[in-house]
Amino acid sequence: MKRLLVAFLVLAALGVFAPDLGLASFYLILLGSVCFWIAQATSWNLLSGYSGYFSFGQAAYVGVGAYTTAVLTGRHGVGFFWTVPLAAVLCGLLALGIGAVAFRLGSLRGEIFALLTLAVPFILAAFARINRSVDGGQGTTLPLPDYPEFFGTFQQFQYLLALAVAAVAVAVAFLVQHSRAGSALTAIHDNEDVAEVLGVPTFRYKMIAIVASGVLGGVAGSVYALQIGFVTVESVFGLTIPLFVIVMGVLGGRSHWLGPVVGAVLIVTLQDRLSSYGLDEYNAIFLGAILAILVATAPAGLYARLRARPWAALAGFVVVFGVLYILNVWGETLDWLVAGMLAAALVAIVLGTRRSSAVPAAARSTVDVVEEEPGEPPAIGEVLVECRSVAKYYGGVHALEDISLDIRAGELIGLVGPNGSGKTTLVNLLSGATRPTKGTIRVDGHDITRLPPHRIAHVGLARTYQIPKPFDSMTVRDNVATAIMFGRTPMSLRQARPLAERHLATVALDHLADARPGRLNLHQRQLLEMARAIASDPKVLLLDEALAGLNPAEVDNAVRVVRRIHHSGITIVIVEHLLRVLNQLATRIVVLDRGTLLADGDPQTVMSDPAVVRAYLGKQAHV
Numbered sequence: 011m012k013r014l015l016v017a018f019l020v021l022a023a024l025g026v027f028a029p030d031l032g033l034a035s036f037y038l039i040l041l042g043s044v045c046f047w048i049a050q051a052t053s054w055n056l057l058s059g060y061s062g063y064f065s066f067g068q069a070a071y072v073g074v075g076a077y078t079t080a081v082l083t084g085r086h087g088v089g090f091f092w093t094v095p096l097a098a099v100l101c102g103l104l105a106l107g108i109g110a111v112a113f114r115l116g117s118l119r120g121e122i123f124a125l126l127t128l129a130v131p132f133i134l135a136a137f138a139r140i141n142r143s144v145d146g147g148q149g150t151t152l153p154l155p156d157y158p159e160f161f162g163t164f165q166q167f168q169y170l171l172a173l174a175v176a177a178v179a180v181a182v183a184f185l186v187q188h189s190r191a192g193s194a195l196t197a198i199h200d201n202e203d204v205a206e207v208l209g210v211p212t213f214r215y216k217m218i219a220i221v222a223s224g225v226l227g228g229v230a231g232s233v234y235a236l237q238i239g240f241v242t243v244e245s246v247f248g249l250t251i252p253l254f255v256i257v258m259g260v261l262g263g264r265s266h267w268l269g270p271v272v273g274a275v276l277i278v279t280l281q282d283r284l285s286s287y288g289l290d291e292y293n294a295i296f297l298g299a300i301l302a303i304l305v306a307t308a309p310a311g312l313y314a315r316l317r318a319r320p321w322a323a324l325a326g327f328v329v330v331f332g333v334l335y336i337l338n339v340w341g342e343t344l345d346w347l348v349a350g351m352l353a354a355a356l357v358a359i360v361l362g363t364r365r366s367s368a369v370p371a372a373a374r375s376t377v378d379v380v381e382e383e384p385g386e387p388p389a390i391g392e393v394l395v396e397c398r399s400v401a402k403y404y405g406g407v408h409a410l411e412d413i414s415l416d417i418r419a420g421e422l423i424g425l426v427g428p429n430g431s432g433k434t435t436l437v438n439l440l441s442g443a444t445r446p447t448k449g450t451i452r453v454d455g456h457d458i459t460r461l462p463p464h465r466i467a468h469v470g471l472a473r474t475y476q477i478p479k480p481f482d483s484m485t486v487r488d489n490v491a492t493a494i495m496f497g498r499t500p501m502s503l504r505q506a507r508p509l510a511e512r513h514l515a516t517v518a519l520d521h522l523a524d525a526r527p528g529r530l531n532l533h534q535r536q537l538l539e540m541a542r543a544i545a546s547d548p549k550v551l552l553l554d555e556a557l558a559g560l561n562p563a564e565v566d567n568a569v570r571v572v573r574r575i576h577h578s579g580i581t582i583v584i585v586e587h588l589l590r591v592l593n594q595l596a597t598r599i600v601v602l603d604r605g606t607l608l609a610d611g612d613p614q615t616v617m618s619d620p621a622v623v624r625a626y627l628g629k630q631a632h633v
C-alpha cells in the first residue's frame with residue numbers, strides 16, 4: 011500500500027509540475043487515458059476477475075456515469091463536481107439491480123450471466139436514444155467546468171482527476187484482495203458451491219463486488235465524459251468498452267490487483283503508438299494477436315510472469331530501450347518505451363514458460379502414513395441431527411421418501427445402500443446443497459430445512475465430496491485457511507493460516523502446505539477435503555465416499571485419519587461401500603434402498619438382516 015501511495019504521489023507530481031518539466035499536454039492526455047482504462051479494467055476485475063463472473067456490461071456503468079455528468083452539466087447547468095457522486099450512486103443502484111436479479115437466481119452463472127450483463131448496456135443505449143430528456147441520441151457537449159486554479163491547465167486538471175479515480179480504484183482492488191472479501195471471491199471463482207458449503211456467504215460477497223465495480227465504473231465514466239467533451243451513445247455504451255476491459259484484465263492477469271493495471275498500460279500505449287503511425291485499422295489485429303499469444307502462453311496473465319522474473323524483464327526493457335535510445339534511428343521516446351515494455355513482456359513470458367515446465371511434479375504414488383493414535387471414541391450423547399419424514403423428488407424420481415432418522419453426538423454412522431439408493435441425496439439435503447420436497451431437518455436444535463448452505467455450515471455441519479473439489483488457485487494451506495476464516499469463528503487469513511497447519515497435520519498433509527492442489531494425488535486430495543471440512547469446526551462431518559478409488563494401503567491410511575477425526579469429538583456420517591472399512595469404524599449402520607430406510611442399527615445386527623443381505627450386501631458390497 012505504501013508503494014501504491016508513493017507511485018500515486020510521483021504521478022500526481024508529474025501532473026502538477028508538467029509545465030516545469032516540459033511535459034507536452036499530449037503526454038498528459040495520454041496519461042489521462044491510461045488512468046481511465048486502469049480504473050475501468052480494475053473496476054471490471056473486482057467482480058469478473060476475482061469471482062469469475064464474466065461481465066460484458068462494463069459499458070453500462072461508463073454510459074450511465076458519462077451521461078449523468080454530460081446531461082446535468084451540459085443541459086441543466088449543474089456543477090461538474092456535484093454530478094460525480096450522483097453518477098456513483100446511480101451506477102451503484104444499477105449494479106445492485108443487476109446483482110439482485112443475477113445472484114438471487116443461482117442459475118445465472120457462466121454464459122447466462124455474461125449474456126444478461128451484455129443486454130444491460132443495449133437497453134440503456136436504446137433508452138438514451140429514445141428519450142429526449144437524455145439527449146435523444148444527438149450527443150451532449152460538456153461545458154468546461156470551474157475548477158480550483160492550483161490544478162493548472164485544463165489538461166493538468168483532467169489528468170489529475172483521472173489519476174485520482176484510477177488510484178482509488180486500484181486501492182479498492184488492493185484492499186479487497188487483502189481482505190476476507192478477497193479470499194471469499196477467490197473461493198467463489200474456484201468453486202462457488204464448495205465455498206458456500208464451507209460457510210462463505212457467497213451472495214453477500216458477490217453483491218459487494220458488483221456494487222464496488224459499478225460505483226468505480228460510474229465515477230470513471232463521469233470523468234471520462236469530461237475527457238471526451240462530447241458524449242454520444244456510441245462512445246460510451248459501445249462494445250469497445252467491455253471488449254477492451256476484458257482484454258486488459260485477461261492480458262494483465264485477473265487474480266491480482268495489479269494485473270489490469272499492467273494490461274491497461276500496455277494496451278493503451280501500444281494503441282496510441284499504432285495510431286500515431288496511421289495503423290489504426292491494424293489495432294484490432296495487433297491486440298487480438300497479442301491476446302491470443304498471451305492466453306496460450308501465459309493464461310495467468312502477464313503480471314504473474316513479470317513478478318516471477320522481475321529482473322530479467324527489467325533487463326529486457328533496459329536493453330531494448332537503451333539500444334533504441336542510443337542508436338536513435340527510429341521513432342521517439344514513447345516508441346522506445348513501448349518497445350521496451352513489449353520486450354520485458356516477451357522475456358517474462360519466455361523465461362516464465364521455461365521455469366514453470368521445470369517445476370517437478372509432487373511424488374504421486376507415495377502414501378504419507380498416518381500413525382495410529384491411542385485414543386477413545388467419544389461417548390454417545392444427545393441427538394444432534396433430526397430428520398423427520400424427509401422426502402426429495404426430482405420430477406418423477408423419488409430419490410428419498412419418508413426418511414426419519416436421528417444422529418446422536420459421538421456416533422460414527424456408516425450410510426450404505428445400492429447405487430441410486432439416495433445416499434448422496436441425503437448428504438446434499440443435510441448440507442443444504444438441495445432442499446427437501448417434504449419434511450424437516452434440525453441440527454443441534456436449529457431448523458436448517460430452508461437455510462442456505464453457509465448458514466448450515468455455521469450451525470456446525472461440514473461435508474466432503476466424492477470427487478474432491480479443492481480451490482485450485484489456492485495453496486493447500488489456504489484451502490484449509492479459507493474454511494477456518496468463514497467457519498463458526500470468523501477471522502482473517504493471517505490469523506487462519508497458522509491454525510490451518512494443525513488441521514493439515516491431522517491428515518498428514520502439512521509437508522504439502524505450500525503446494526497447489528493440482529500437484530496432489532487422489533488420496534492426498536481426499537485428505538485435503540477432510541482437513542478443509544474439519545477446519546470449519548463442525549459438530550457433524552459428512553464424508554461422501556471419501557475412500558473411493560484408493561488402493562488398500564491408502565484406504566488403511568484414510569481409515570486412521572477418519573478415526574482420528576472421530577476421536578477428536580466430531581460426529582461422522584460416512585457413505586462407504588467397503589464393508590471392512592465400516593467394520594473397523596462404524597458405531598451404527600443405516601441402510602437405504604430405493605430412497606427408503608431399509609435398516610438402522612448396530613453393524614452386527616444390520617449386516618445379518620436378511621432384507622439387507624438381499625437388497626445390498628449380496629450384490630454390491632466389496633471387502
Ligand SMILES: Nc1ncnc2c1ncn2[C@@H]1O[C@H](COP(=O)(O)OP(=O)(O)OP(=O)(O)O)[C@@H](O)[C@H]1O
Nearest residue numbers: 404407408409427428429430431432433434435436
Ligand atoms: N439432480 C438430480 N436430478 C434428477 N435425479 C437425481 C438427481 N440427483 C439424484 N437423482 C436421482 O436420485 C436417485 C438417488 O441418487 P443418489 O445419487 O442420491 O444415490 P446414491 O445412493 O448416492 O448413489 P451412488 O452410490 O451411485 O452415488 C437416483 O435415482 C438418481 O438418479
